Amino acid sequence: MIDSVPMTRDGYNKIKAEIERMENEELPVVTEKIAEAREEGDLKENAEYHAQRENQGMLMAKINELKDKLARASIIDVSQLPKDEVVFGCTVTVEDTAYGDEEQFTLVGAGEEDYNAGKILVTSPFGQGLVGKKVGEVAEVEVPAGTLKFKILKIEFLM
Numbered sequence: 001m002i003d004s005v006p007m008t009r010d011g012y013n014k015i016k017a018e019i020e021r022m023e024n025e026e027l028p029v030v031t032e033k034i035a036e037a038r039e040e041g042d043l044k045e046n047a048e049y050h051a052q053r054e055n056q057g058m059l060m061a062k063i064n065e066l067k068d069k070l071a072r073a074s075i076i077d078v079s080q081l082p083k084d085e086v087v088f089g090c091t092v093t094v095e096d097t098a099y100g101d102e103e104q105f106t107l108v109g110a111g112e113e114d115y116n117a118g119k120i121l122v123t124s125p126f127g128q129g130l131v132g133k134k135v136g137e138v139a140e141v142e143v144p145a146g147t148l149k150f151k152i153l154k155i156e157f158l159m
Contacts, residue, residue: 004074006088006122007109012073015111019066022059030056069110076109078157086130086139088122091158094130094150097138102153107131 007015030052037049078089086092091106107122107130120127129141133152141148 003072003123005069005072005110006074006076007069007111008078008089009075011109011111012070012075015066015070018111019063019070022063022066026059027056027063030059073110083157084134084155086133086152086155088131089157091156092130092152093154093156094139095153097149097151103150105130106158 034052076088081087093104106119107127108119113121130139133139135152139150
């Protein structure tokens with residue numbers, strides 16, 4: 001599956017900086033700890049050695065995952081997108097039709113998501129349920145508990 005990963009230039013740079021930090025700061029520390037643990041003797045019963053090897057493996061997996069995102073990155077110019085429908089980069093205000101609650105979400109790309117701040121991935125099921133809708137339309141989002149319905153109240157571009 002070679003899907004492109006939409007993101008802004010800022011999101012791309014943020015991921016790139018995170019990779020550099022992991023490779024240049026975290027990885028050397030873990031490598032040093034592995035060397036120290038190796039000097040303690042028998043590797044078969046050396047818990048510290050095995051723990052650090054596991055840390056190294058998880059760190060490398062995270063680095064590789066981020067590098068994969070960058071390799072599949074598709075830099076989006078928000079200024080070229082339609083302004084009258086929910087698209088990447090917009091901030092959308094919705095009303096939960098079941099409860100009447102208003103919520104605001106910003107559809108962002110990889111590296112910019114912050115669920116506590118209402119920044120959701122445009123590629124998430126929720127983001128995909130909103131994409132393409134216009135003010136006044138109702139978006140239906142499939143979730144494990146059923147279908148949630150959200151009325152689009154306002155679309156803004158705050159970026």
